[in-house]
Amino acid sequence: MRQGAGGPLERLVGRLRQALSPPSPAASAKAAKPTAPVIALCIDGESLPVTLRRNPRAKRLTLRLDPQRDGVVVVAPPHVGLAVLKRFVADKSDWVRTQRTRQPAGVAFTDGATVPLLGVPHVLRHQPEGRRGVWVEDGALRVSGQADHLARRTTDWLKRRARTEILARAHRHAGHLGVTPARITLRDTRSRWGSCSSSGALSFSWRLILAPEAVLDYVVAHEVAHLVEFNHSPRFWAVVGQLVDDPAAARQWLRQNGPGLHRYG
Numbered sequence: 001m002r003q004g005a006g007g008p009l010e011r012l013v014g015r016l017r018q019a020l021s022p023p024s025p026a027a028s029a030k031a032a033k034p035t036a037p038v039i040a041l042c043i044d045g046e047s048l049p050v051t052l053r054r055n056p057r058a059k060r061l062t063l064r065l066d067p068q069r070d071g072v073v074v075v076a077p078p079h080v081g082l083a084v085l086k087r088f089v090a091d092k093s094d095w096v097r098t099q100r101t102r103q104p105a106g107v108a109f110t111d112g113a114t115v116p117l118l119g120v121p122h123v124l125r126h127q128p129e130g131r132r133g134v135w136v137e138d139g140a141l142r143v144s145g146q147a148d149h150l151a152r153r154t155t156d157w158l159k160r161r162a163r164t165e166i167l168a169r170a171h172r173h174a175g176h177l178g179v180t181p182a183r184i185t186l187r188d189t190r191s192r193w194g195s196c197s198s199s200g201a202l203s204f205s206w207r208l209i210l211a212p213e214a215v216l217d218y219v220v221a222h223e224v225a226h227l228v229e230f231n232h233s234p235r236f237w238a239v240v241g242q243l244v245d246d247p248a249a250a251r252q253w254l255r256q257n258g259p260g261l262h263r264y265g
């Protein structure tokens with residue numbers, strides 16, 4: 001059905017056009033700023049960044065520390081309003097204060113920083129005169145080149161090292177079980193240290209290179225064991241037990257210290 005000029009539809013379109021027409025210069029200057037809802041978390045006079053994530057599957061509001069940004073992440077069901085979110089964050093401020101005092105601040109990859117390599121602390125040393133890229137010597141992680149590139153070169157090197165260590169263990173464990181991973185990739189995931197897809201592709205966080213060797217080995221064994229048992233049944237844990245000595249200790253270490261590995265870099 002068509003409506004002639006001046007009909008209700010025409011009038012509605014006219015009103016919409018008006019509403020969408022360019023606003024006055026003053027109004028557009030305001031509109032240029034991002035208008036995402038701002039939730040502030042103020043702790044002892046310090047304003048911490050709050051990252052809001054809407055998750056359609058979330059049943060309730062949750063909050064966790066974000067050590068890398070020294071702030072918090074709030075996961076919310078889609079329909080929760082701003083007022084509720086603000087109240088929730090405010091109610092958590094005591095908890096956040098306590099947790100932050102327990103958790104050391106972020107460690108940037110700069111000269112003199114201490115970086116755990118397979119759980120062993122190494123001092124990061126900038127050696128501009130060096131010609132060998134990145135190397136370990138006398139308990140220090142030494143990085144040549146310009147100071148501007150120190151952090152990136154360190155991260156790149158840690159990722160390469162993680163890849164080498166993880167691949168070697170994955171192939172060894174897979175060999176024990178007589179299986180072959182379809183693919184192995186490294187990521188910087190926050191939510192999980194490793195994963196195994198139904199197609200047999202394994203994925204790991206490069207930050208496992210910072211964890212003690214037994215912990216890295218456990219995570220690799222865990223994911224490789226999923227190539228045999230794609231579940232967490234007692235049979236699965238029996239397979240893990242064939243590959244590593246003390247999975248419970250490694251899991252405990254990850255629960256306690258895992259979040260701290262995200263502080264680096």
Ligand SMILES: [Zn+2]
Nearest residue numbers: 222226231232
């Ligand atoms: Zn699993």
